[in-house]
Amino acid sequence: MAEQRRLALWLPVGLGLGIAWYFRLRGEPGVPALLAWAGIAALGLGLIAWRPFALAPRVLGGGAATLAVGFLAAFWATHRQPPLPDLPARATIVTGRVVAVALLPADGPSVRRLDLAGAVLDDPLDSGMPPLRRILRVRLRADDPLVPFPGMMVRVRALLRPPAPPSWPGGPDRQRRAYFDGTAGSGTALGRAQVLRPVPGASSLEGLRERIAARIVGVLPGAVGGVATAVLTGSVVGMAQADRDAFADAGLAHLLAVAGLHLGIVMGVTVAVARLLLACSERATLYWPCRSIAAFAGLAAGIVYVVLTGAHLPALRSLTMAALVVLAVVTGRRALSLRGLAVGAILLLLTGPADLLEAPLQMSLAAVMALAAGAEVTRPLMARLTEQPGWWRRVLHHVAHLTQASLLAGGATVPVVMAHFGTLQPWFVLANLLAVPLMALCVLPLGLLSLFLMPWGVESVALVPMGWGIGWILDLARMVSGWPAARLAVPAMPGWGLAMWVLGLCWLCLWAGRWRWWGVGLMVLGMAAPFLIVRPDLLLSPDGRTVAVRDGAVLRVGPHPGSERLVEDDWHQALALPIVPLAGSADCQEGLCLLDRGRVALRLRGALPVRCAGLELLVTLAPDDAGCPGVRRLDTLETWKSGAQAVFLRGAGPVVLSDRNWRGARPWVLAPGQHGVPVLPMAQRE
Incomplete structure (x- = not known):
């Protein structure tokens, strides 16, 4: 009864369990099973409507309803996807419309990858076939002079291949990832691409990113320019592989991937600048809702930043959570709260149930949940540090806040990294404790200033000091990556081990009483799971x-x-x-x-x-x-x-x-021989 106000925090947990139940099946559920799940959802909601203020109906009815809704949402998301097509196992000519262009890192010159929509395969066996309903990703040759833009119609001879199957039973399922990402497969161009229909006056975001990257490299050459390009455009093609490995070994790889940290810094800097400018006006300070205006300005800056860096899925998820935070600020609610996280998690799980199985969403939700729960527990202690006089108390408050954030966010995501990447970085807390403040106070604010100064050609005023901060982070990453046991390889964590860790973390963070500590036992069991299972010989x-x-x-x-x-x-x-x-x-x-x-x-x-x-x-x-x-x-x-x-x-x-x-036999599992569904021609008109 004392915890009943926190029952709503378990709604996304119930949805997640229902989604996980669906994806663990070996075959698709039939109509009777779907009707049974729908009946469970209706029965649970009816139980709550019958006695809405009693504890048992809320627990049992709410748990059953969220479990069933999660299962049905996963089934619906699966069966509204087009099937994986059967791609030819030989070289073919592909014609399609460019919808996205990506620069890929390579040992030599950077290589472009095209995402083609409505691709048509032009060879004798595929003649008359309708266009593919999925995106086909084709990697161009390094010597191809084509500068593609979204909207172009291109034609290229390529060798296609379907998504790779798991390398071992229980391994990474790239076919499931491609199925829900809307991709049909990938290919490698054997010749130069030809433009069939150019885009008049095309000036895409990709071209803007390349121009920004060229201006950055012109001022900051080498590894420093590569890091600056990564945080401002989302492309790591300018970084050497050794530097990317150093960031990964030091536990700083998240600084190169545009996600929640970068978005939070960009929005925070924008909110602070907007508040400062509004405070310069007496009328605005007295009569305008300055806090709400600054919050909306931060959200607008976050949207522009996400679009500029490629609008990748992790950044879009972070933008969704940021929009909820802005809504909380405008309505007078607490910005960082477990209830806000629950609302955001419900939206993400219902709109993309398959994302629950991927590392980005797991890491985001685990980190934010740990941060929100930790802030809830330590808020009185942190308040005492700022309420009492003394400049050293404020310094201690900032140091304690950074240490707490690094420990909670990093510790909550360690098993997720072990499960998906098979590595453990013991020194990540120390590295993040030094690198994250540099990124937040020096690198990204100066990078944003350089973007504003580029139209006038004086971006070096901000890029040069930005390079100093990046140089310090690079030196830190190289130093930490060279320490003993900087990166430890750990055996793959089974799915049940990761589930034990996540459930134990939820139990620890979502309850407020002493029994919250029971979750530590599940977390310990999850951490020990990689060493408890039998490995194949x-x-x-x-x-x-x-x-x-x-x-x-x-x-x-x-x-x-x-x-x-x-x-x-x-x-x-x-x-x-x-x-x-x-x-x-x-x-x-x-x-x-x-x-x-x-x-x-x-x-x-x-x-x-x-x-x-x-x-x-x-x-x-x-x-x-x-x-x-x-x-x-x-x-x-x-x-x-x-x-x-x-x-x-x-x-x-x-x-x-x-x-x-x-x-088992699931829609994303290709037929024997890795054959998808044939792309059959349309029937002849009678």
Whole structure:
């Protein structure tokens, strides 16, 4: 009863559980299941309407209703997406309308990537097919002189490929991500692109970003200019890979990705400047709602900044939360509160249920929830620091506030980073404690000033001191990344482990009584999850051409290490083991490996004799291998049908788990052979 006013904070948690329930299914629910979920939602709402002020109906009815609404929202979001098309496995000519242009980092000159809408495949087999209903992303050649703009019709010969399947059962699902992102696949241009219909007088945002980047690099060359370009235009193409790795190892990678931190700084600076200018007028101070005007000015600046930096999804989510904060300021409510977070989370989950499974939304919600709950608990202590006289108390207040923000936001997102990226940066708190104030007080304010000064050609007045601050951050990132154990590889966290951490964090942050500390037990269990599960002993790639064997503290890959970089990176992230060639293993002799006391044989090439007596599993990379009669076999045909394979060597015998068994038959799971739905031609008119 004492916590009943906080029950509303659990509404997004119920929605999230319903969404997670839907995505954990192995098949699509039928009509009876959907009717049952709709009935549960109606029954829960009816229970609340029957006794709206009783605690039990609110808990049981509200919990059941939000769970059902989350499940149904995920089902609706899934089935209003067009299916993934069947792209040709050969070079074809693509004609489409450019809707977005992105600059990609490369070892040499930067490369442009085009997002094509309404793409038509022009070859004999695809003649007469309707345009694709999804976006096709084509990477141009580095020597292509074309300067594309949104709205152009272009034609290019390219080699297309569908979204990559998971590299191991339970691995990152890029096909699900592409399904909900509205993309059909990607491609690499084999020739130069041709413009079929130019855009007269085109001056897109992409061209503006390139001009801004050129002005920045003209004043701040090298790594400093690359960081400045990243925070002002959202493009990291000007940064060397070593510098990007240094930021990642130091736990400062979020400073390069435009999201909530940058948006908050931009809006905060704008609000402060607007309040200062309004305070210069006596009439405005006495008669105008200066606080609300400044808040709307900050929101307008945030919108412009998000659009200028590419309007990426994390920035758009942060803009949604910022709009709620502005609404709270205008209506006289508390700006940073758990109720405001609950409203924002409900909007984000209902409009994009699949985003719950991705790292950006998980990190954003966990960080803001920890910050809001921490501010709620420490508000009396912080108030005492500012109410009493003494300049040192104000300095201590700012230091304590920054330390608290770094600890809470960073600590809440550590397991999310472990689950999605397989890394842990122990020194992130210290690095952020020094780098974030520099970014907030020096780098971004001066960067905004430089944008205003560019039309007059005097941007160097702001860019030069901005470069000093960026240089200090760069030196800090390089120094921290060189410390011992700056970046630790951790095994992949299972889904239930991440769920335990998030539920424990919600229990700790959303309740106010002593029983909130029960959530710490769930959080500890979630952190220990990567070390409690059994790891696969053998992995077979989705195309059946590369295999990995876990051998103690290393992961042996063959027959040609480095031939499938994406798959090997996923394997390294999943097992947190260094990759070495398989040829050096003591269990392998001349292309034949015997594992698990001879019960499992691994044949790297054909025509190698193997003893079939006592053999329980044969893994072969040779498509024409005859094998052993009566022995289970994993080969390219098996991976063609069911995707990547994982083998667990146990006492009772080897256990095989396939990607198809793990994901089931879902709309984003492509058919055997990675085939999507055929793009059939329109029927002939009668």
